[in-house]
Amino acid sequence: MTIAIYRSKTWFHLKAHFMQELAVDIRIEKTSKSRLSEIDLKNPNFGRDFTDHMFIADYENGKWGDFRIIPYDDFKLSPATSAIHYGQSIFEGLKAFRNVKNEEEVLIFRPDENAKRLNASAERMCMPSFPEEIFLQALRELVDLDRDWVPNVPDSSLYLRPFMFATDAFLGLRPSEKYTFAIIMSPAGAYYSGAVKVKIEKKYSRTCQGGTGFAKVAGNYAASMLPALEAQKQGYDQLLWTDSSEHAYIEESGTMNVMFQIDDTIVTAPTMPEEDTILRSITRLSVLELLQDWGVKIEERRIPITEIIEAQKNGSLKDAFGVGTAVTIAPISTIGDEKEGDLELPNWEERELSQKVKKHMQGIQKGEIEDTKNWVFKV
Incomplete structure (x- = not known):
């Protein structure tokens, strides 16, 4: 069973260059059972273990909508999904860190630059841009909800993976008319163990x-x-x-x-x-x-x-x-x-x-x- 929470448009405090009104209402469904106890955050496994929740938005009829954070789960896709056949798929990668001077605080490094680069990729792949202010809001709310997943050992972080892919169920070579944007997160250790x-x-x-x-x-x-x-x-x-x-x-x-x-x-x-x-x-x-x-x-x-x-x-x-x-x-x-x-x-x-x-x-x-x-x- 999930619990639905609706957040109204309010102001949240960030650094000056991130201060802005919440761009959209994001519906939040919290998982009824966290998987965190099953994960060893002292030895995080890059890209294999994922946090309890993920953010999703859908693009249809020329606009983004249905902004939601839901329990992490599989997608249900048509065998004719456009991204599978024609490759309209882009992604980003960034990290969140535990603040060593205030362990209750999580720090995300330069997410505004990731939002810009995502949209540069989208333009090249004939995909719709995703609003930067919603990108930042989604990251903040998702990381806030799963903040206990941020590891606190040397060379560790919470890896954030925003991505977008075409979802038209159509075997025709043209840009899709429908897309999904999502963010998933994974605790991570050092990518390379040495030189x-x-x-x-x-x-x-x-x-x-x-x-x-x-x-x-x-x-x-x-x-x-x-x-x-x-x-x-x-x-x-x-x-x-x-x-x-x-x-x-x-x-x-x-x-x-x-x-x-x-x-x-x-x-x-x-x-x-x-x-x-x-x-x-x-x-x-x-x-x-x-x-x-x-x-x-x-x-x-x-x-x-x-x-x-x-x-x-x-x-x-x-x-x-x-x-x-x-x-x-x-x-x-x-x-x-x-x-x-x-x-x-x-x-x-x-x-x-x-x-x-x-x-x-x-x-x-x-x-x-x-x-x-x-x-x-x-x-």
């Missing part, structure tokens, strides 16, 4: 210019699975994707954008609007802002594979690390190249700049360091 070994991919392509590389589209990840599996069989954790036309320039990794420190300069591949093949990581955006504040020299440009190999050989490659929601900052220990073999990087403990970046990012996310940029959404 990451990556292989430069020169055969397969993740995307191409004019494609969907900049969007967080489900099909992008499906296309990456075979080459990633082949790399894992060779002993690597991830790929370094290269451009599709020449396979001569490094773009990003499978779960993260990538940054290199050559001497005293951070070098990273450009994202939109300069380059449409690379996903614009919100962690990347945040790291670049911090580095700029610290006076670190930054170059956003195409990165030849040959430059990285030469820098490793002459000792000027001081660091290489991934940046992304799942990993935050992931040190790269080895770069594999089909001709040069495995190129080893300095020990993680010796890399002062990326160590500083990781500590500062995690400090802001967990409330240890003052949030001077208004990045944190408090619940």
Whole structure:
């Protein structure tokens, strides 16, 4: 049995840039039996255990409606559901953290940027935008309801997965007229247990210019699975994707954008609007802002594979690390190249700049360091 709760339009207090009137009434049906006691929050299992509730909204007749939070459950779909056949499916990923200075408070990192990126993906996939103010409201109310699921151990978080997919029961190649937007949540530990070994991919392509590389589209990840599996069989954790036309320039990794420190300069591949093949990581955006504040020299440009190999050989490659929601900052220990073999990087403990970046990012996310940029959404 579920309990229905209706919330009226009231004002809720957030930081100045999140202060707004509740955009819609969200119907809430609370589960009659929580599954929290079945979950080990001291050892959270990324992407396998899900909280008691989920948010859902439906798009029909040109507008979003039926905003609701209900007990986590399966969807009921027609075998002809458009998303299954034609791939109109997008998603986002972000995290909520327990505030170390106030354990009753939960902090969500930069959800406004995720709302913007979701709508950029929707536009590319011919899907309707989802109102940003409802996106934020839904996140807040869902996290508030399941706040006890936020783990409180090192390198842990509550992973939030907003997503949208086409729901027309129609086998015709055209944009769907109906969609579902939903948010589910999963307690998560560290994505990687240590430093990451990556292989430069020169055969397969993740995307191409004019494609969907900049969007967080489900099909992008499906296309990456075979080459990633082949790399894992060779002993690597991830790929370094290269451009599709020449396979001569490094773009990003499978779960993260990538940054290199050559001497005293951070070098990273450009994202939109300069380059449409690379996903614009919100962690990347945040790291670049911090580095700029610290006076670190930054170059956003195409990165030849040959430059990285030469820098490793002459000792000027001081660091290489991934940046992304799942990993935050992931040190790269080895770069594999089909001709040069495995190129080893300095020990993680010796890399002062990326160590500083990781500590500062995690400090802001967990409330240890003052949030001077208004990045944190408090619940």
